Amino acid sequence: MLVLAVLAFVLVAALGVANMQGEKETPALRPDGLPSYITDEMVQTAQDMQKQYGHPAGCTLAQIIQESGQGTGLSALAEQDNNLFGMKWAASFEGKPGVVGPVDWGTNEEYDGATVSITGTFVRFESQKACIEFRSSVFLQASIYADNPTIKRAIETGNSALMAWGLQDAGWATDSSYAEHLVLLMDQYDLYRFDG
Numbered sequence: 001m002l003v004l005a006v007l008a009f010v011l012v013a014a015l016g017v018a019n020m021q022g023e024k025e026t027p028a029l030r031p032d033g034l035p036s037y038i039t040d041e042m043v044q045t046a047q048d049m050q051k052q053y054g055h056p057a058g059c060t061l062a063q064i065i066q067e068s069g070q071g072t073g074l075s076a077l078a079e080q081d082n083n084l085f086g087m088k089w090a091a092s093f094e095g096k097p098g099v100v101g102p103v104d105w106g107t108n109e110e111y112d113g114a115t116v117s118i119t120g121t122f123v124r125f126e127s128q129k130a131c132i133e134f135r136s137s138v139f140l141q142a143s144i145y146a147d148n149p150t151i152k153r154a155i156e157t158g159n160s161a162l163m164a165w166g167l168q169d170a171g172w173a174t175d176s177s178y179a180e181h182l183v184l185l186m187d188q189y190d191l192y193r194f195d196g
Helices: 002-020 041-053 057-068 076-081 128-137 151-155 160-171 178-188
Strands: 099-111 112-125
Touching: 041 057, 041 128, 057 076, 057 128, 057 160, 057 178, 076 099, 076 112, 112 128, 151 160, 160 178
Parallel strands: none
Antiparallel strands: 099 112
């Protein structure tokens, strides 16, 4: 009996450490196989932005899951400030449609292979829909993204995986394996079905 109690304690402790180290809980799934925190409005807006700007919807949804998915729900930044992509603030965003203003949050960034905790200033949006629209209409219109050859090819071909690699190449995130994570999510949730 003591052996079983010890084994149970070790298992619970190991699971607790795994979760503290950033492993995400498995989200509940919608009937269509998407995480339950992905709303129909998010899917529709991603597809609308694909029609208007060419940004593949599957990549948009993968970014929401990667940037804001926290196990069974959305991150506090996404829930409280409607920022689904972890977009940092720039003064030029003041007065843009859907933008409420800047907000500070603690975050982890990767620099030279090391993860460091910082306080970053992020964009606060009036709604999650406004955030998705802003990503396409403002953020991805910056020359660093709009002129990136890989992103251009992704838009021309409607290829979400190529878009992920273009975003990483253009410097979207400090995570050196960002595109790999996005592609894994596209495969896991069959997000390519939303492209085109």
